[in-house]
Amino acid sequence: MTLGIGRPTVAVWKFASCDGCQLSLLSAEDELLAIAGEIEIAYFLEATREVKEGPYDISLVEGSITTPADAERIREVRSISTTLITIGACATAGGIQALRNFGDVETFRSLVYARPEYVDTLADSTAIAEHVPVDLELRGCPIETSQLVEVINAILAGRKPVTPTHSVCVECKLRGNLCVAVAHGTPCLGPVTQAGCNARCPAFDRGCYGCFGPAESPNSASLATWLEEEFEVDHPDLVRLFRSFNADAPAFRRESRRHEPEEVAT
């Protein structure tokens, strides 16, 4: 019995990305057959060559926009999708490849490629939401399979998905993790990072790496000041801390910029 929109057609799209988030759907082993029964996979090249024409009820979009062609293609995807859900750090924040946004893409192009003129690329790697309206974002590098299944479940039942936007700290406390920052002195991005991973790294005595990007009201400046003053994390390390998978998410971008050497800062 479905309470929501019947058996929806689903398309999975890839932009600039590593395919890891699409694989998260395929690795939903226990639920995969049930999912395939309840939704119609209409376009998912990672899984099948069989393609059904759009429009689609749900589009899952992986990857960031890095080329003029992709900037055009995402508009087409949007126009044939009723609901568009971005999945993963690339789609929601530009991904690790958004490190280029802090450098000069022309220099990279001329140094890395034998025939740079063949490479048609944009200066920045940008999130999907900077190009088209997005209905829901699933964060993470990669996304959590359980969150994706939860969203599909919620759509089928016509209810709100459980995808909290609070900090990772809440997940640590719910599962009874000891705070690695306070009790171990480990620098941790948990207080400014959105939940969703069930506090995986702190559960293994690691600080949070910020895979899920900024939480709903991230005070990264306060956290960075504390890490600098109390944990003696120096400026280059603060830049590295905030400049990873979600480097170009605004709250993290501002913070890493703040700790760059003066002459490099733009």
Added chain:
Amino acid sequence: MGAPAAQPTTGPAVLSEDGFARLLERLHNEGYEVLGPTVGDQAIVHGAVTEVDDLPRGWGDEQAPGHYRLVRRDDEAYFGFAVGPSSAKRTLFPARQPLWTAESRDDANFEIIETERPQRRFAFFGLRPCEVAAIAVQDRVLLHGVVPDEVYTANRSDVLLIAVECGAPAATCFCRSMGTGPGMESGADLILTELLDGDHRFLVRAGTRAGEELLEHLEHTEATEEDLAARREVLASAVARLERQLDTTDIHGLLMGNLDHPRWDAIAERCLACANCTLVCPTCFCTTVEDRTDLAGTWASRERRWDSCFSLEFTHTGPASVRNSTRSRYRQWLTHKLATWIDQFDTSGCVGCGRCITWCPVGIDLTEEVDVIRRTSEDKVAPWPMVPSPLQEG
């Protein structure tokens, strides 16, 4: 503990180390799940205590705003530490609590299946006076309110409280300001004081008839004047070590008369709105519910979990958040904890345990914040009408 307990009639007694071990044995023999301090992952946390060796003997802690370290003591004290990050709240008011599931067999009708609550006997062993006070605050809110909380009431129905007075307050503690420690006279079934001078022993006072019965079954001696003096010494030295204070004089008027104080902005500059303070607080009780369904649409569940007034989603009322800024959310937390809690429940929501100071990832200290507001707003302190709570019984 729900109904007023019969008063004990015996005077203070002394348990040897051996008698202390037998107390623990006796609790197990009476079918209690004994929960007490244990050495967890580099912190002292509530855990199962089956024998005295499970206790953090010889361990202490070093606490400061945003800082906690386990440290080795130079003695063999069983209770030589202040409170850690966990509290009885995690047991009595669990972080996640399934409420019900619903199943459909015929595609149309759902059957609601209430979650079973097995009868459990808990003995909290080694609670500090501030922790006993925190349970009393949660009792007022969740047990004695007009609408008792089912989960809390079930977990609280057969609970024994074995307290140990505090001889090792941390630098973040301010129990004395809140009138909850370091010593205590009542509120627990047994009140112990660990005495380390001379023979390692425990002064024991029964706080209830149940505690007294427990004591009657243990080999003990009557306390001497020397034992009582040793207890006074433990408490005096604890008081001397309490560094922090919170002046609660007309705190309701102070905070509610200063809702626009610039200090709230200064706090918001530092506050991460991460919710740690509320989640380690032994009295905070805010929750949300999460609904789940399965892919086939034949099964659903509702679970209650801890939430926080610091989470933006928690402040959604209708279409939008009513407390959109970190400033407004911190102010809500502090004014509720220290002021409007009194309107609602005739008690402060704060017991002075200092957990919110230690476990704040950027070391925000509510005693300092209240002090700043007090020092910089003397002429602005306006009496704020105290509203009698419609939720209180009686």
